[in-house]
Amino acid sequence: MTTKGINMARKFNFELAILGMNAMYNLPIAQYPSFQKEIEWQAKTFPKNTGIGMDLVVKRLKDFFAAYESILADELTEHKSIIQAIDDEKNPVDILVELADLLGDIQVYCASEMARFGIPNEEVLKIIMESNESKLGADGKPIYNEQGKFMKGPNYWKPEPRIRELLVSLLPENAPSFGHDDAKS
DSSP: OEETTEEOSSOOOHHHHHHHHHHHTTOOOOSSSOSHHHHHHHHHHOTTSOOOHHHHHHHHHHHHHHHHHHHHHHHHTTHHHHHHHHHTTOOHHHHHHHHHHHHHHHHHHHHHHHHHTTOOHHHHHHHHHHHHHTTSOTTSSOOBOTTSOBOOOTTOOOSHHHHHHHHHHHSOTTOOOOSSSOTTO
């Protein structure tokens, strides 16, 4: 069965595809919010990076986030080819194909990283979307600044406390600590 060219017989499950991709590329998949799988993967994949205890954890996490920044920066430079395609007056469909590829790559990369740390993508995005909806003005209409960015209305709430509540609720009782304050407090 098709509707406007879309095959409705098989629904694509993005989260399962991400888990499959991480497994295929031997990337970690954490079962609950944690740095542990990432640290174990880095120790196995990059054995020359040595250290012990908290020093190792901190070094590996800093290295990871530096690499993460670099990878996202590389992805974001793809916008230059889109701008060039617009300047060259390319076919609008070809420009949209490049834009879809850029935005899709970023979504896939972010979802893969969330799986590495056991962060539930769909649930976190739901909280963020609900927070975005809370930005509406008192009249229930969007508030925009001069650049077209949504501004925060009087009922806005930050998503981080609810994300924290979600992640803490997913932690097992014996979740490893890295010497910081207890995650559940």
